Amino acid sequence: MDDGLYIKRNVWEQLGADEKAEVFTLGEKFKSFMDAAKTERFGVKAIIEEAKKHGFVSLEEAGALKAGRKIYCENRGKNVILAVIGEESLEEGVNVVGCHLDSPRLDIKQNPLYEGDGMALMKTHYYGLLRKYQWVALPLALYGVVITGRGEKLEIAIGDEEDDPVFYVSDILPHLGKDQNIKSLEQAVTGEDMNLIVGSLPADGKDNRFKRQVLNILNKKYGICEEDFLSAELQAVPAGKARDVGFDRSMVAAYGQDDKVCAFTALEAILNVNNNRKTAVAFFVDKEEIGNVGATGMHSRFFENVLTELLFKENEKYCDVRLGRLLTKSNVLSADVAAAMDPTHPEILERQNAAVIGHGISIVKYTGANGKEGANDANAEYLGYIRRIFHENHIVWQTAELGKCDQGGGGTIAYVMANHNMNVVDVGVPVLSMHAPYELTSKPDIYMTVKAYRSFWEEGA
Numbered sequence: 001m002d003d004g005l006y007i008k009r010n011v012w013e014q015l016g017a018d019e020k021a022e023v024f025t026l027g028e029k030f031k032s033f034m035d036a037a038k039t040e041r042f043g044v045k046a047i048i049e050e051a052k053k054h055g056f057v058s059l060e061e062a063g064a065l066k067a068g069r070k071i072y073c074e075n076r077g078k079n080v081i082l083a084v085i086g087e088e089s090l091e092e093g094v095n096v097v098g099c100h101l102d103s104p105r106l107d108i109k110q111n112p113l114y115e116g117d118g119m120a121l122m123k124t125h126y127y128g129l130l131r132k133y134q135w136v137a138l139p140l141a142l143y144g145v146v147i148t149g150r151g152e153k154l155e156i157a158i159g160d161e162e163d164d165p166v167f168y169v170s171d172i173l174p175h176l177g178k179d180q181n182i183k184s185l186e187q188a189v190t191g192e193d194m195n196l197i198v199g200s201l202p203a204d205g206k207d208n209r210f211k212r213q214v215l216n217i218l219n220k221k222y223g224i225c226e227e228d229f230l231s232a233e234l235q236a237v238p239a240g241k242a243r244d245v246g247f248d249r250s251m252v253a254a255y256g257q258d259d260k261v262c263a264f265t266a267l268e269a270i271l272n273v274n275n276n277r278k279t280a281v282a283f284f285v286d287k288e289e290i291g292n293v294g295a296t297g298m299h300s301r302f303f304e305n306v307l308t309e310l311l312f313k314e315n316e317k318y319c320d321v322r323l324g325r326l327l328t329k330s331n332v333l334s335a336d337v338a339a340a341m342d343p344t345h346p347e348i349l350e351r352q353n354a355a356v357i358g359h360g361i362s363i364v365k366y367t368g369a370n371g372k373e374g375a376n377d378a379n380a381e382y383l384g385y386i387r388r389i390f391h392e393n394h395i396v397w398q399t400a401e402l403g404k405c406d407q408g409g410g411g412t413i414a415y416v417m418a419n420h421n422m423n424v425v426d427v428g429v430p431v432l433s434m435h436a437p438y439e440l441t442s443k444p445d446i447y448m449t450v451k452a453y454r455s456f457w458e459e460g461a
Helices: 017-036 040-053 209-222 226-231 257-270 302-315 320-328 380-392 414-418 443-459
Strands: 070-075 079-084 094-100 105-116 119-127 140-147 153-158 196-199 232-238 243-245 251-254 279-285 331-334 361-364 397-399 423-428 439-442
Touching: 017 040, 017 243, 017 251, 017 257, 017 443, 040 070, 040 079, 040 140, 040 257, 040 279, 070 302, 079 257, 079 302, 094 257, 094 443, 105 140, 105 196, 105 209, 105 226, 119 209, 140 226, 196 209, 226 232, 251 443, 257 279, 257 423, 257 439, 257 443, 302 320, 331 380, 331 414, 331 443, 361 380, 361 443, 380 423, 380 443, 414 423, 439 443
Parallel strands: 094 279, 094 331, 331 423, 361 397
Antiparallel strands: 070 079, 079 279, 105 119, 105 232, 119 196, 140 153, 140 232, 243 251, 251 439, 361 423
């Protein structure tokens, strides 16, 4: 800020040579995380593995609380909380960075396998808000778990190793696309068109030869029978590793950056938190893309339950009044991505209030749609508090909103967390091509977001 003016700053122009080197080093760590965290289950697994290396122990193992103790608590393999206990009593509130690990994808249906015209296929149901036409004619990987009839839990990850096969949703060839060409983008590919091609080798016999051959392979390799799909969670996601973008390698293209880029930055920040007055909490949640629902979504009581457990561990006394005081005095950064200005499609964003790639972390006062419907609208006092922390710690930041007023909109976990009477504002990394199979972010924005979250935890009162 110069003389009270709000000016967007390019992060690169604010960094010295050493910090620029740190940006690229962090970019390599980020790509490795994205490759390991293709789904929410694999994201939780990667987070816990990294947390353990940095001294975090499970809530059950933690014992009595004291400043500096590092704790994690997992919920059903799909979300996890990391906490670094602060110097102040929990009743004085906690500082929370909350993000989500789920991303748009194709879920395999419960009775998926069939055959037709010399191929075996699986039916899918798309998850989250995606543009279906972007997901056809694309190499796809298969991730998830299968619970067999014997009660065995099998972890599936096929399509991202060099010698793995991939899977595929077909599209109509342009030579015969006359009817498809006159449809809207929304109608050109329907949900029931998104069938995953999984084989074309026939088994011996007369009936269901292609389907049976796939089942033979699955049974031989994994011990899976067809009925086991009923107790499976399998997801088709874009195959391939996170990659540098540009001659200068200044950006990253990867699947699922909404919102795993904020998960990575929150993880990287909390692993290095020191001397925090208030307890620092990183919350990695599931089901944001479909409304924050279910036992692993933000509407779940998991968050409150963990805080209750921590309160009890603090002095073996608990009552609802103490939890209410903790929540009321808590501050939250809803760590979700912002829509970045696209020079090819500038018409959907209002330039004066849009995030720009490479210009730092984005502060989004409100999201929602149709007149802020479904939004958390952060209060001015809290925005002033966050702004001061960022300025004092030399964080390059910018304001943003999700598109022009009448263009559309969307939401985050912010409004759910605000329901607990906590201060909440959306603060995250700008993204291009949000919800596409591959999304784009800027390495210096990722670097600045790590610094911002760590400053929030260490400097926050």
